[in-house]
Amino acid sequence: MIIAAYNAMPYLTRCVTSAAEQTIGRDVLEVIVVDDGSTDGTAAELERLNALYPDLLRIFRQENSGGPSAPRNLGLDHARGRFVFFLDADDHLGAEALERMVATAERHATDVVLGRTVGVGGRGAPASMFDRNQPRTDVFSSRVWWTLNPMKLFRRALLERHALRFPTDLPIGEDQVFTGAAYLHADGISVVADYDCLYWVQREDGGNITRRLRGSEPRVRFLPRVVRLLLDHVPAGPGRDHLAHRHLTVDVRNIVAGHLVHEPRATQRAMLARLADAVEPLLHEGMRERLSAMARLRLHLVSHRMLDELIALVAFERDLERGGAATPLLVENGRAYARYPFLRDPGRAVPDHCYDVTDRLGVRHHLTRAELDGATLHLAGHAYLHRVPTLDVGTELVLRERESGVEHRLPVTPAATPGLGADEDGGRFAYDLAGFTARVDVTTAAGGAPLTDGLWDVSLAVGAQGLSRETRIGRTRAGDVSGATRTHVVPDGNTLRAVTLYTTRPHGNLTLDLGERKHAVLSHLTVDGVRWAGGAPAAELEINGLCTLAGYPEGALRVVLDDGTGTAASFTARRDGDVGFVARIPVTRLTSGDWGGELRLGPWASPLPPLPAALPPAKWRRNGLPRYAKPAPGGAARGRFALRVARTALLRALLRRCALPRSG
Incomplete structure (x- = not known):
């Protein structure tokens, strides 16, 4: 782990402590802290922490370099582990962060791992790329390009193989150049979204570097470097457009609305010209179709160096945000145009496509x-x-x-x-x-x-x-x-x-x-039990069950018995309560034979469960001759309903009775 520290108190204490308490274990972890010429109590706190964790910390000191690049590079030159994690001294880690990220990188053989980031103290944190875990992805099929800070896990072999270091001539935006290059060279990127890995802290003194460095010039300086990275490493087409979208929207809006509008007139004109030159290689007709109407309008004004109109647009956007009401539309010839500034203004001649929101109308x-x-x-x-x-x-x-x-x-x-x-x-x-x-x-x-x-x-x-x-x-x-x-x-x-x-x-x-593509009818049919009506051997066999269908035709649910010779008997199952059904089979109407059975609903059929082996026989007389119905031998063993209906053999019954031993 590499921590660049400059005037980092009191945040440094929690930062280093969070590293020391990682569940991955200190035996596999080294923490390199580079004090970049701090003038507060950072140096003394590092001495105290080094006494607490002598086998964990490696501390380097240097003259202030003016930014995080040089201390990070120094730490990287001295790193020895398989993986490197860059942590700002303002921020801290969740206890399981490194264990989870390293395990993910090893399991999926990826070179970069992003851990979910949480803002603290009002600091905004990137979110769109953390909607789910992504074991293995890339910059073109995910949103990882929308977070280009370096607080990620990198396989060190990747960084050394491509000699990746932070540019020291950029006071801000150096992370985009470094992280962007690592992304593009990486053999796979992982996202850990189910755990809060990194806590991004808003300093109470406003000391975060992105807040200290005001003005559009530092930002206009790094943007062409990122654009050149895309042009050199990503072929023209949808992939490049996907990545360019971030810079043409997030970065351009931040530079214009956050910095340029607050500067002197001469600076505004100079920076606007440089900004227009920077984004020009990324703009083409297909790219514009990916952008919102507001972004298209903003970029049109930037590209045509329309400074006053750009300043007016920034004021319009701020009023929109404060008011919370959506912009009215001009509906014409099957298209809808947002009534943003300068729509159909003949003096500006901004094309209609900069206002067209037809394909983005909310329903x-x-x-x-x-x-x-x-x-x-x-x-x-x-x-x-x-x-x-x-x-x-x-x-x-x-x-x-x-x-x-x-x-x-x-x-x-x-x-x-x-x-x-x-x-x-x-x-x-x-x-x-x-x-x-x-x-x-x-x-x-x-x-x-x-x-x-x-x-x-x-x-x-x-x-x-x-x-x-x-x-x-x-x-x-x-x-x-x-x-x-x-x-x-x-x-x-x-x-x-x-x-x-x-x-x-x-x-x-x-x-x-x-037609049951996902929902099977038979899953709604269940037979709960088979017994004699009334609970004692009787002339009717009762079959109970559940039918959880929302509806079916009356009389369509039936119990059908078959004696195996082509003779069948069908009995309607009547509804019993909200979802129950009951069917009664008068066994006295069945001819002699071994009867199987199933529950049918139109073309659907489900075998009846086996009769209980202990079910006693039912007996009756037909034409004066005794008959019976009982479970057929072997039915339970085969897991099938099997009912034997037969005439009692009188001679055999008499012989059995005579053979019984006499009592007394």
Whole structure:
């Protein structure tokens, strides 16, 4: 571990202590601390800590270098471990951080490991890359490029193989150049997101280096270096654009809004020209399509060196943030344009594409009903395009089969929603006609024909004023709208068909499962027991069970017996309570033979469980002759229902009786 320390008190104590208390163990850890010419109590505290951890700490001292690069490089020159972790003296580690990150690197053979970062004292921390653990990824298929600070675990062989060191001529942004190069050369990157590894501390004295170094010049100085890194190591195309997005949005906005607008006029003009030159190699038509309208507008003003307009845009953004209300739109010819500054201003001639938000319009919806009644899905709620008043509404319901992409669009019935929108954006936008109801019959939804088997995702194409945006529905719904899975068995010609309405995980959107793609009918059928009606040998065998289907046709659930010779007998299972059923078999109506059995619901069949071996025989007379029914031999051993129905052999019974020993 390498710690660059400059006037780091009192934060240094916790920083070093957190390193010493790592669960990975001191026997595999060295902590190199470089005092970069501190003038506070840092040197004395390092002596005290060295006495506490003499076998752990290695302390180096040098004249102040003006930044963290030189002390980090010195530490790296003296490092001996397989891995290196750079830790700022202001910050500290979670106890298991190094153990978890090293284990991840070893398990997945990756060269760089990011551990989840937590802000302390009001300091913001990167978050988008820590939504889940990522055992092995890269900069192109993840968000890791959005955190370019060096507080990460690096395989030291990677750094030495490519002679990676922090540039000493940059007072700020040196970490982006170093970490960016390490990312691009790395054989795999891991993300540990399920543990708080690094605590990023906001110093009370404002001593964090990014806060000490004000002004746009240091930032405009490092940005071309990062751009050159991308141009040299990443071919033009989607991969480079993915990485460039960070710098064209985060860095440009930070330089302009955080620094440039506060500087003297001459400095502003000079820095704006340098900034425009820096970003120019990354800008092209395809790149602009990836950016938000605000970012496109900002970059247009930067590229054309429109200083006054850029300053006005910064003020406009600040007012937006303070006010919290979204910007109104100009809707025209099926496109939506944000009314940002200078829209259609003939004196500025900013192109419309800098304002076009059509493809980024937010869709908001809320369901008040989502219910499957047999083969019919009933929906109700509201949906609207954010910032687009509900005029000329043209909303449709969209059913799309997930695998094939086949879709069917169905009309919805509009409904009034007076007052909707009054509690957001200061009531600036009205959505009084955003309501809808819909009725979908799966037997006719495909243009009058049944929907085919498959997973049919349910969406709304929400339209107004010639605009339309599609969204999955279900994730926002009223509290009384259940998201529970409900399976119905419904008539389909001469047979039955399974229809299930369920919500996806984790997003909670509605999907219709037709034909048991994910939800099996038989999983809802259970036989609890088989016994004689009334509990004693009788003329009826009683079969009890559960059917947890949301619905099925009356009389469709049956117990069917077969004697193996082609003779079958069918008995209706009647409902018993909410989910129970019971079927009674009058054994006196069965012909002689060994009967097997199963529970049937249309095309679905499930074998009946074996009869209890101790089930006593039932006896009766037919035409004066004695008969019986009892478990057939071997049925229980085979795990199958087996009932023997036969006539009592009188001679054999008489002989058995005569052979019985006499008492007394």
